[in-house]
Amino acid sequence: MKKSFGILIAVILLTIGGCADSTGRSKGIYMLLDTSGTYSNELKGAQAIINYLLGTLEPGDSFGIAKIDSASFSDKDIIAKMTFDGRPSVTNKQKRLFKQRVDSFVASVKKGSAHTDITGGILQASEYLDETGAGRKYILLFSDLEEDIKKGHVRNFPIDVSGCNVVALNVTKLRSDNLDPREYFDRVDKWRKRVEEGGGNWRLMNDLNRLDGLLHG
Amino acid sequence: MSFTQVFNIFPGSPLLSGMMVLVLAVVLFYLARTPAHKAIHSLSRLLQDCFRMMADSVLHVEERFEKRNKEVMLTAGAEAAERMIDREFQRVEAVVKRDLNGFPSLHRSLTDLVTRIDEDYRESAQVPQPSPDWVQAVDSLAQLESKGDKWPTNIMAEMHKTAVSQHKRTMEEYRHSVGSRHALLDKMRPHWQRVSQTLDQVGKTVKGLHERASILDKHMSEYEDIRKKTDKATRRLASSAMTQFCISAIVLVIAIGGAMINFNLIALPMSEMVGGGSYIGNFKTSDIAALVIILVELAMGLYLLESLRITRLFPLIGQMDDKMRVRMIWVTFSILLILASVESALAFMRDRIAADMQALRQTLAQAESPEAVNSWIPTIGQMVMGFILPFALTFVAIPLESFVQSSRTVIGAVTAAALRGVAFVLRLLADVTKYAGDFLVNLYDLLPFPLLRIEHWLRERRQMADVDQPDEMMINEGV
Numbered sequence: 001m002k003k004s005f006g007i008l009i010a011v012i013l014l015t016i017g018g019c020a021d022s023t024g025r026s027k028g029i030y031m032l033l034d035t036s037g038t039y040s041n042e043l044k045g046a047q048a049i050i051n052y053l054l055g056t057l058e059p060g061d062s063f064g065i066a067k068i069d070s071a072s073f074s075d076k077d078i079i080a081k082m083t084f085d086g087r088p089s090v091t092n093k094q095k096r097l098f099k100q101r102v103d104s105f106v107a108s109v110k111k112g113s114a115h116t117d118i119t120g121g122i123l124q125a126s127e128y129l130d131e132t133g134a135g136r137k138y139i140l141l142f143s144d145l146e147e148d149i150k151k152g153h154v155r156n157f158p159i160d161v162s163g164c165n166v167v168a169l170n171v172t173k174l175r176s177d178n179l180d181p182r183e184y185f186d187r188v189d190k191w192r193k194r195v196e197e198g199g200g201n202w203r204l205m206n207d208l209n210r211l212d213g214l215l216h217g
Numbered sequence: 218m219s220f221t222q223v224f225n226i227f228p229g230s231p232l233l234s235g236m237m238v239l240v241l242a243v244v245l246f247y248l249a250r251t252p253a254h255k256a257i258h259s260l261s262r263l264l265q266d267c268f269r270m271m272a273d274s275v276l277h278v279e280e281r282f283e284k285r286n287k288e289v290m291l292t293a294g295a296e297a298a299e300r301m302i303d304r305e306f307q308r309v310e311a312v313v314k315r316d317l318n319g320f321p322s323l324h325r326s327l328t329d330l331v332t333r334i335d336e337d338y339r340e341s342a343q344v345p346q347p348s349p350d351w352v353q354a355v356d357s358l359a360q361l362e363s364k365g366d367k368w369p370t371n372i373m374a375e376m377h378k379t380a381v382s383q384h385k386r387t388m389e390e391y392r393h394s395v396g397s398r399h400a401l402l403d404k405m406r407p408h409w410q411r412v413s414q415t416l417d418q419v420g421k422t423v424k425g426l427h428e429r430a431s432i433l434d435k436h437m438s439e440y441e442d443i444r445k446k447t448d449k450a451t452r453r454l455a456s457s458a459m460t461q462f463c464i465s466a467i468v469l470v471i472a473i474g475g476a477m478i479n480f481n482l483i484a485l486p487m488s489e490m491v492g493g494g495s496y497i498g499n500f501k502t503s504d505i506a507a508l509v510i511i512l513v514e515l516a517m518g519l520y521l522l523e524s525l526r527i528t529r530l531f532p533l534i535g536q537m538d539d540k541m542r543v544r545m546i547w548v549t550f551s552i553l554l555i556l557a558s559v560e561s562a563l564a565f566m567r568d569r570i571a572a573d574m575q576a577l578r579q580t581l582a583q584a585e586s587p588e589a590v591n592s593w594i595p596t597i598g599q600m601v602m603g604f605i606l607p608f609a610l611t612f613v614a615i616p617l618e619s620f621v622q623s624s625r626t627v628i629g630a631v632t633a634a635a636l637r638g639v640a641f642v643l644r645l646l647a648d649v650t651k652y653a654g655d656f657l658v659n660l661y662d663l664l665p666f667p668l669l670r671i672e673h674w675l676r677e678r679r680q681m682a683d684v685d686q687p688d689e690m691m692i693n694e695g696v
Contacts, residue, residue, distance in 0.1 A: 025496045051581040060494015086492025088485070088570050092577050099581065 027215065028062040028134025029053060030125035033079075034143035035067045035109055036116040043106050045170055045208055046142045050102050052211045059084050059091045062132040065102060066121060068143060069113035070150050073120030079105045083132060116148045118191075119155035126161050137164045138215060139200075144172045145187050162199030166191075167214065169205050247665035254658050261654020268647035272640045279636035286629035287451055291443055293622060294454040298440040305433045312429065316422040327415055330408050337405045340398075458626035461619045468616035476511055479560070479606040482599060483507045486566035511610070514556050518611030521549040528618040557607040564603030568596045 031053075033046050050065065057063055064081035066072070080101040084091040122139060129137040139161065145168060149155050168191065177184035192202040205214065226234045246253075442450035487510075488503035495502040523534040524545040534545065572592075662669060 026494055051583075055578050055581045058493060059488065060492070084494070086494045087489045088493055089489060089573060091493070092570075092573050095577055096580065 025136075026060040026062065026132075026134045027057065027136045027138065028129045028132040029057070029138045029140060029215075030064045030066070030128050031140040031142060032072070032118070032121040032125060033065065033067050034116060034118075034141075035069055035113050036148065037112040039144050039172065040109050040112040042142070042170060042172065043109060047102065047106055049140070049142070049169065049208065049211065049214075051099065052214075054095045054099060056215065057084060057095075059086045059088055062129075062134055063098065064125070064128050065105075066124060067105075067113075068116055068118055068121045070115035070117060071120060071153065072117040073124050075124075077121070077124070078128075081128065115150040116143070116146060117150070117153065117155065118143060118145065118147045119149075119159060120153075122159055122161065122166070126159070126164060129164060136215075139164050139166045140214075141166065141168045141191075142170055143168070144174060145191050146174060159194060159198040161195055164200040165203065166195045166200045167203045167205055170208060171204060171206055243665045243668060246661065247668040250661070250665060250669075253661055257654050257657045257661065261650050261657070264650040265647045265654075268643050268650060272643035272647065275636055275640040275643060279633055279640060282629065282636060283633050286626065286633060287446070289629065290451065290454045290458065290626045291446055293626070294450065294457075295440065295443045298436060298443055302433065302436050302440060305429060305436060309426065309429045309433070312422065312425055316418075316425075323415060323419070327412065330412050330415075334405055334408050334412070337401050337408075340401050455626065455630065458623040459630075462623035462627045465616040465619035465623065469613065469620055472610060472613040472616070475606055475610060476515075478602070479511055479610065480504075480507055482567060482603050482606070483510060483560055483563045485570055486563040489566060489570070510556060510560070514553065514607040515610055515613060517549045517553045517556070518607075519614045519617070521546060521553065521611060522614040524549060528614045530614070530618050530621070553607055553611065557604045560603035560607055561600045562603075564599040565596060568599055 031046070031050065033043060034040075035043070053063065060083075062081070062083040065079040066077045066081075067079060069077060080098050082094050082098055084094050118141065122141075125139045129139070147155070168188070171184075171188060173181075173184055177187075188204060192204075195202040224234060224238050225231070226237045228234075439450065439453075443454070484501075484504050484507040487507045488501070491502050491506045493501070493503055497505055519528070519530065520534065522528045523531050524537075524542050526535060526542075529535055534542070537545065
C-alpha cells in the first residue's frame with residue numbers, strides 16, 4: 001500500500017514537473033531610460049514606473065533597465081537585469097535589490113549624455129528579451145524620442161523587434177515642438193513606423209497615472 | 218428565357234396574360250386534384266405514422282427506463298431496509314446481552330428474596346392466645362346454688378384476682394409477640410424495596426425491548442412493502458431519494474466551499490515548493506499541486522470512512538479481512554495526519570509570504586508600514602484551519618455516498634420525465650401533421666374552386682334528375 005502510494009506521488013510529481021511550462025507565460029520587460037540632456041530630470045517619473053512594475057511582476061518574469069546615452073548598444077549601459085526566481089520569497093528579495101540599484105543609479109545621474117542612441121538601446125533590449133525566452137515581451141521607452149546619433153555610428157537600418165510590444169512613455173514635447181507641433185507627431189510617427197516595420201506593436205502612453213494598462217495587449 | 222417571360226403569353230398585355238395563366242392554373246389544379254390530394258394525404262399520413270412510431274418508441278424506452286429505475290430504487294431501498302433491520306437486531310442483541318444475560322442470577326436473587334420474605338411473613342403471623350382452662354370451672358361455680366355460704370364468693374374473688382393477674386401477664390406476652398412481629402416486618406422492608414427495584418429494572422428492559430420490537434415491526438413492514446413492490450413503497454423511496462439528493466447536494470456545496478478555502482490557504486505557499494512561474498496548460502503548477510493535495514486528502518478520507526465501514530462506495534475495501542482493514546485505517550489516517558501537518562506548515566508559510574509581499578509593496582509605494590496588531594492571531598488561526606480542514610473534508614464521503622446513490626434515482630426520474638415530454642411533443646407533432654395535411658388539401662381546393670363549384674352544381678342537378686326520374690316512371694306506370 002505504502003509502496004503504491006509512493007509510486008503514485010512520484011508519478012504526480014513527474015507529471016507536474018514534466019508538463020510544466022515556465023517560459024511561455026512569463027513576461028519580459030526591458031526599460032530604456034533616456035539620460036540625454038534635460039530629459040535626465042524626468043528620471044523621478046521613471047522610478048515610479050519601475051516601482052509599479054516591480055509590484056506587478058511575478059515569479060519567473062524578467063526585468064531589465066538600461067540607460068540611453070551616446071552609445072546604447074552596450075552591456076555597460078544595463079543598470080539592472082534579473083529573471084525573478086520561482087519562489088515568491090526569493091523574488092521579493094530580488095525585487096528589493098533591484099529597487100536599490102535603480103535608486104542608486106537615479107541618485108548618481110548628475111549630467112545628461114551628449115547624444116541619444118535610442119536605436120542601439122532598442123537593439124540591446126530586443127536581444128535581451130529574446131534570450132529570456134519570455135512569452136510576452138515589452139520594451140518600454142522612457143524618452144522624448146529625439147534621437148541624436150554620434151558621428152560615426154550607423155543606426156539607419158531596419159530594426160528587428162518582432163513579437164515585442166514597444167511602449168513609448170512620457171514622450172515630452174520639446175521647445176521646438178511648441179513652435180511646430182508637426183515635429184512632435186512626425187517624431188512619434190517615425191518611431192511607430194520603424195517598430196511596426198520591425199514586426200513589433202507600437203503604443204504611446206503619456207499619462208503616467210494610467211499604468212494599469214501598461215502591460216496589457 | 219426568364220421566369221416572367223414564360224408567363225408572358227400575350228406580349229404587351231400583361232393583364233390578359235395573367236388571366237390566361239390563372240385560368241390554366243385553375244384547370245391544371247382541377248385536373249390534378251385527385252392525385253394531389255392523395256399525395257398530400259400520403260405525405261401527412263407518412264409523417265404522422267413516423268411521429269407516432271417515434272413517440273411509441275420513446276414511450277417504450279421510458280417504460281423500460283421507469284421499470285429499471287423502480288428496480289434500482291427498490292433494490293437500494295431493500296438494501297437500506299436490510300441494513301436498518303440488521304442494525305436494529307444488533308441493538309436488540311446488545312440489550313439482551315447487557316440486561317437479560319444476567320437474568321438467571323437476577324431470577325435467583327428474586328427467588329431468594331421471595332423465600333426470605335415468605336419466611337419472615339410466616340414468622341410474623343399472629344398466633345391466637347389460648348383461652349384459659351379454668352373458664353369452664355367458673356361457669357360450673359356460677360351455676361351452683363348459693364345457700365348463704367361465703368365460700369363461693371371467696372372462691373370467685375380469688376378467681377377474679379387470678380384472672381386479673383393472668384390477663385395482665387397475657388397482655389404482656391401479647392405485646393411482646395406483636396413487637397417481635399413488627400420487628401420482623403421492619404426487617405422485610407429493604408427486601409421488598411430490592412424486589413421492587415429489580416422488578417423496575419426488568420420492566421425497563423422489557424419496555425426497551427418492546428420499543429425496539431415495535432421499531433423492528435415498522436422496518437419489517439416497510440421491507441415487506443418493498444419486497445412486494447407496492448406503489449406505497451415506491452412513492453416513499455422516491456420521496457426519500459429526492460430528499461437525500463437535495464440535502465447531500467447542499468452539504469456537498471458546503472464541502473466545496475471548505476475545499477476552496479483550503480485551496481486558498483495552500484496555493485500561494487505551494488509556489489515556494491514547485492515554483493510560481495510555471496504553468497500546466499492554462500493553470501499555474503502551484504495551483505494544480507495545491508489541488509492535487511486537497512484531492513489526495515479527499516481520497517484518503519474516502520478510504521478511511523470506507524475502511525471504518527461507514528460508507529460503502531468501494532465494496533473491495535469493505536470485503537477485506539479485519540486485519541487488513543485495520544491496517545488500512547491506520548495507513549490512511551497517518552497519511553491524513555501528515556497532510557494536515559503539511560497544510561498547517563504551509564498556512565504558516567503563507568502568512569509569512571503575504572506579510573513579506575505587503576512589506577515590499579509598501580516599500581515600493583514608499584509608504585509608512587502600519588503597526589501590526591495581534592499579528593499572531595491570524596497566523597495561528599490559519600495554521601489551525603490548515604490542520605482541521607483536511608479532517609473535516611474527510612466526512613465529505615458520507616454526503617457523497619448519499620448523493621451518488623440518490624442521484625441514480627433522481628436522474629432516472631428526470632430522464633423518464635424528459636422522455637415522457639419528448640413522447641408528448643412527438644404525439645403532438647403527429648396530430649399537427651395530420652391536421653396540416655387536411656389544411657393543405659383544403660388550401661389546394663381554393664384555386665380550382667370555380668370548376669369545383671360547377672362540378673358540385675352539375676352533381677346536384679344530376680341527383681335531382683335521378684330523384685325526379687323515378688317519380689315520372691311511377692306516374693307512367695300508374696297510367
